[in-house]
Amino acid sequence: MVTMDLTRIPRIVAVVFMVVIQVVSGNFVFNVTHKFAGKEKELSELKSHDSFRQARMLANIDLPLGGDSRADSIGLYFTKIKLGSPPKEYYVQVDTGSDILWVNCAPCPKCPVKTDLGIPLSLYDSKASSTSKNVGCQDAFCSFIMQSETCGAKKPCSYHVVYGDGSTSDGDFVKDNITLDQVTGNLRTAPLAQEVVFGCGKNQSGQLGQTDSAVDGIMGFGQSNTSVISQLAAGGSVKRIFSHCLDNMNGGGIFAIGEVESPVVKTTPLVPNQVHYNVILKGLDVDGEPIDLPPSLASTNGDGGTIIDSGTTLAYLPQNLYNSLIEKITAKQQVKLHMVQETFACFSFTSNTDKAFPVVNLHFEDSLKLSVYPHDYLFSLREDMYCFGWQSGGMTTQDGADVILLGDLVLSNKLVVYDLENEVIGWADHNCSSSIKVKDGSGAAYSLGAHNLISASSVINGTLVTLLSMLIWVFHSFTS
DSSP, X not given: OEEEEOTTSOBOOOOOOOOBOOXXXXXXXXXXXXXXXXXXXXXXXXXXXXXXXXXOOBOEEEOOBOSOOOTTTOOOEEEEEEETTTTEEEEXXXXXXXXXXXXXXXXXXXXXXXXXXXXXXXXXXXXXXXXXXXXXXXXXXXXXXXXXXXXXXXXXXXXXXXXTTSOEEEEEEEEEEEEEEEEEETTEEEEXXXXXXXXXXXXXXXXXXXXXXXXXXXXXXXXXXXXXXXXXXXXTSXXXXXXXXXXXXXXXXXXXXXXXXXXXXXXXXXXXXXXXXXXXXXXXXXXXXXXXXXXXXXXXXXXXXXXXXXXXXXXXXXXXXXXXXXXXXXXXXXXXXXXXXXXXXXXXXXXXXXHHSOOEEEEETTTEEEEEOHHHHEEEEETTEEEEOEEEOOOBOTXXXXXXXXXXXXXXXXXXXXXXXXXXXXXXXXOTTSEEEEEOTTSOEXXXXXXXXXXXXXXXXXXXEEEEEEEEEOOOOOOO
């Protein structure tokens, strides 16, 4: 039994896509749906979302994103993938805070049968797929994760995942094809199937079983050998490099797997041997005026004081750092703050916030700076009222040290690159409605732009759902 306990931090749900992967010599195409777009919601849903939850290469993948990552819209997406033979569609979340792909499987009496998202839910049936194989305890995949003594010869390799809100999923691992649409030329694709191991979920609990946001499963995009990107890389299909550019001004953006040639991105080391994307924060200032980091912040010798996650909507700081930051930001405006839903510090304001409020700069190891602008950290509750996306976090490591969690609030309007090959992460300010250049195995560079394949909103079952899409380009180098 594989047991993964993610309860010490909020469940981190990454940018969630509605996928139809297309691979090129080459490329993938993902159709993306914004999970909450257009729905009436409470501000409490923002924190509820965040706490419910992180040679021959497919060298580059571009996922032009739709939707937005603004806190007042809840930047969450889900993706559609195809599994089995014949391929069948499933809607899954992409989660940088976990490391396995799992989908609900038949039979599953407690799995959700409907969702308010306006999408069909399906159960994976291994008996209906001609390429499905059981995964036993003796399988190499099982050795990637700590096994209990009960996992022995001729027994299935099983899993049990516990998320931060107490939701759980458990079942057995299976091996089957994930189907990608291989790009064979300019705007031409052909299906490509590659074998991966994923969890066949038989029992889900907590929010995973609720109909308001139910999907078919979760695809972990973490660093472990068990994640889909790691499995594809082990098979020589992709490099363990991905990047995203989330546009919270116009909607959409880019998601890419592979090496980015431009814009040039400076990087900072990832703290090794961590489940999440941990980095070391060295300093923080507000328009050049420094704010002392709390001594309780996790040290460079520990787990790393800061987690980068492109699915957590807000940004969470230790209480004393949060208080100092809000005080410094509001010092020149003297706005009167009041709490909304006991969570968000809000104020009335009728002027241009970008001109009135300062830029917040975070400084990381190796002189990497992350600038967060007022239009990033403030969101409009109504025309004359704004709220801070900065939150008092309360997250700690196992030994009690404070941890900062940086979500979409600070990552938007930047190209963020996760380079697991070199164990670094980096970013650069970028117009996420424009394009980036990626380089394939032969050294050729390709310009990839942002896309909304379906830009109009559609109403499904009374729920307004903005249909989005991403195009992932994956480039093989050709061998003779």
